Amino acid sequence: MFGPDPLNPHPMPGFPQVCFIKNKIQNPAIIVGDYTYYDDPDGAENFERNVLYHFPFIGDKLVIGKFCAIARGVRFIMNGANHPMSGFSTYPFYIFGGGWEAAAPEAGELPFKGDTLIGNDVWIGYDSLIMPGVKIGDGAIISSRSVVTRDVAAYTVVGGNPAQPIKQRFDADVVVQLLNIAWWNWPVQKISQHLKAITAGDIAALKQAALS
Numbered sequence: 045m046f047g048p049d050p051l052n053p054h055p056m057p058g059f060p061q062v063c064f065i066k067n068k069i070q071n072p073a074i075i076v077g078d079y080t081y082y083d084d085p086d087g088a089e090n091f092e093r094n095v096l097y098h099f100p101f102i103g104d105k106l107v108i109g110k111f112c113a114i115a116r117g118v119r120f121i122m123n124g125a126n127h128p129m130s131g132f133s134t135y136p137f138y139i140f141g142g143g144w145e146a147a148a149p150e151a152g153e154l155p156f157k158g159d160t161l162i163g164n165d166v167w168i169g170y171d172s173l174i175m176p177g178v179k180i181g182d183g184a185i186i187s188s189r190s191v192v193t194r195d196v197a198a199y200t201v202v203g204g205n206p207a208q209p210i211k212q213r214f215d216a217d218v219v220v221q222l223l224n225i226a227w228w229n230w231p232v233q234k235i236s237q238h239l240k241a242i243t244a245g246d247i248a249a250l251k252q253a254a255l256s
Contacts, residue, residue, distance in 0.1 A: 046236040050078040053089060063088035077110030084116040097124035109164035110228045117171035126155035164228040182223060198223060218247050225254045
């Protein structure tokens with residue numbers, strides 16, 4: 045057998061707090077790759093409750109790659125949380141009706157920062173908050189309780205509020221090679237055969253595995 049079944053929501057027997065969340069997503073505007081898991085003893089299968097202000101009329105998406113590890117309490121703020129800031133008041137009068145709908149913003153007036161895109165093999169630590177339109181590169185690490193307000197480069201560790209780069213995980217030339225290898229796109233049989241190379245820090249060994 046080549047690894048756990050990606051279609052099994054709870055792949056660890058007796059440990060339901062870990063869920064391969066692709067199997068539980070109902071919202072078509074949330075796209076999650078194989079083997080990405082959410083760890084939460086309060087109901088990991090209810091991951092969608094952590095995607096906030098995600099209103100269909102806004103049209104934004106949350107896209108999460110493969111093999112991501114998402115800790116308990118991680119939240120994604122989507123574009124529906126934004127209020128117009130060009131006028132004197134940011135209060136959303138128009139949503140309450142009663143004649144106030146006349147103050148509804150025109151199309152394009154609401155702040156929109158685009159889709160939120162999380163790469164592959166990203167580790168997002170406990171209680172982190174990801175803001176609208178952020179793009180997090182492959183292999184990045186988000187430290188616990190970070191507030192991510194801007195894009196995070198591949199294989200970068202960030203932390204704090206707002207999150208700032210702490211360090212690069214590998215030299216720039218190694219990062220380029222890792223992105224070219226993109227082991228997460230290999231067939232699962234190949235991944236299973238080369239786990240030691242994937243989890244070690246030997247780029248030569250991983251390159252050799254990629255060629256096998």
